[in-house]
Amino acid sequence: MTTAAKRPTKPEAKRPTSNTIARSAPSRSGFVAHVARWAGLSVVQFVLVEYxxxxxxxxxxxxxNNYISELGIPFCGPTGNWPCSELYVLLNASMVLFGLAIAAVGGSWYIVRRIDGRAASFFVVAGVGAITAGxxxxxxxxxxxxxxATVFFIFGNFGLVIAGGHPSLRxxxxxxxxxxxxxxxxxxxAYMxxxxxxxxxxxxxRIATYALLVGVVVLSVSQFNATRAPKTVDETA
Incomplete structure (x- = not known):
C-alpha cells in the first residue's frame, strides 16, 4: 500500500472528531451548571443595596411605612428638598439584577433539571417583571x-410554590x-x-419581596451540590 492511499482527503481531515464534540458539550453544560449554582444566591445583593x-x-x-419603589425615584421636588436619595439609580439597577437572577434561575435550573417547566416559566416571567420595574x-x-412589580410578586412567589414540589428536594x-x-x-x-x-x-x-428572595436563596443552598457540575445532575429527577 502506498503512502498516498493513507492520506486523508480534505473533507475527512476537516470533519470534527467525536472527541472534539464530546469536549464542547460538557463545556456548555458546565457553564449552565455554574449559572444554576450561583444565580439564586446573587439576589442577596438587593437587601444590601436597599439598605x-x-x-x-x-x-x-x-x-x-415607605414603599420600596420610593427609593428609586429621582425627583426630589420642585425645589430639591423633598425626601429622596441621590443614589436612587443603585436601587433601580439592583432591581434589574434581581430580575436577571430570577430569570437565570428559571432557565438554568430547568436545563439541569432542578425545577420543572412550569416553575421555570414562572421565574422567567417574574424576572422580566422585575427588570421592567427597575x-x-x-x-x-x-x-x-x-x-x-405586580408580575414580579405574583409569578415569582407562585414559582416558589411550584418549585417547592420538585422531587429532588428534601x-x-x-x-x-x-x-x-x-x-x-x-x-x-394584603399589600394590594x-x-x-x-x-x-x-x-x-417587603413580606412579598423578602419571602421570594429568601425562598430563592433556600432553593439555591439546598441545590448547591446538585448544580456543581453536569455529572452530578440526576437525570431522573
Whole structure:
C-alpha cells in the first residue's frame, strides 16, 4: 500500500472528531451548571443595596411605612428638598439584577433539571417583571412600573410554590419553600388590598419581596451540590 492511499482527503481531515464534540458539550453544560449554582444566591445583593440607598434618603426613610419603589425615584421636588436619595439609580439597577437572577434561575435550573417547566416559566416571567420595574421607575411611568412589580410578586412567589414540589428536594426544603411562596403571595395581596395588620404598608410589601428572595436563596443552598457540575445532575429527577 502506498503512502498516498493513507492520506486523508480534505473533507475527512476537516470533519470534527467525536472527541472534539464530546469536549464542547460538557463545556456548555458546565457553564449552565455554574449559572444554576450561583444565580439564586446573587439576589442577596438587593437587601444590601436597599439598605445603602435608604440610609442616604433625605429625611427619615421607614421600612415600615415607605414603599420600596420610593427609593428609586429621582425627583426630589420642585425645589430639591423633598425626601429622596441621590443614589436612587443603585436601587433601580439592583432591581434589574434581581430580575436577571430570577430569570437565570428559571432557565438554568430547568436545563439541569432542578425545577420543572412550569416553575421555570414562572421565574422567567417574574424576572422580566422585575427588570421592567427597575428600568421604568415609579417617577417615570407609574402604571408600567406597577405592572412590572405586580408580575414580579405574583409569578415569582407562585414559582416558589411550584418549585417547592420538585422531587429532588428534601421534605423539609419542600415545606419551607412552598410556605415562603404562600407567605409572599399573602403579603402581596394584603399589600394590594391596603391591609397592613398593624405592620405598615411598607412592611407588607417587603413580606412579598423578602419571602421570594429568601425562598430563592433556600432553593439555591439546598441545590448547591446538585448544580456543581453536569455529572452530578440526576437525570431522573
Amino acid at each position: 445603602i440607598v435608604s440610609a442616604t434618603w433625605r429625611g427619615l426613610y421607614s421600612y415600615r 428600568v421604568v421607575n415609579q417617577g417615570v411611568n407609574y402604571p408600567i412600573h406597577s405592572f412590572g 421534605r423539609s426544603i419542600r415545606v419551607a419553600v412552598t410556605a415562603l411562596g404562600a407567605v409572599g403571595l399573602a403579603g402581596y395581596f 388590598s391596603g391591609h397592613e395588620f398593624g405592620l405598615g404598608i411598607g412592611s407588607m410589601e
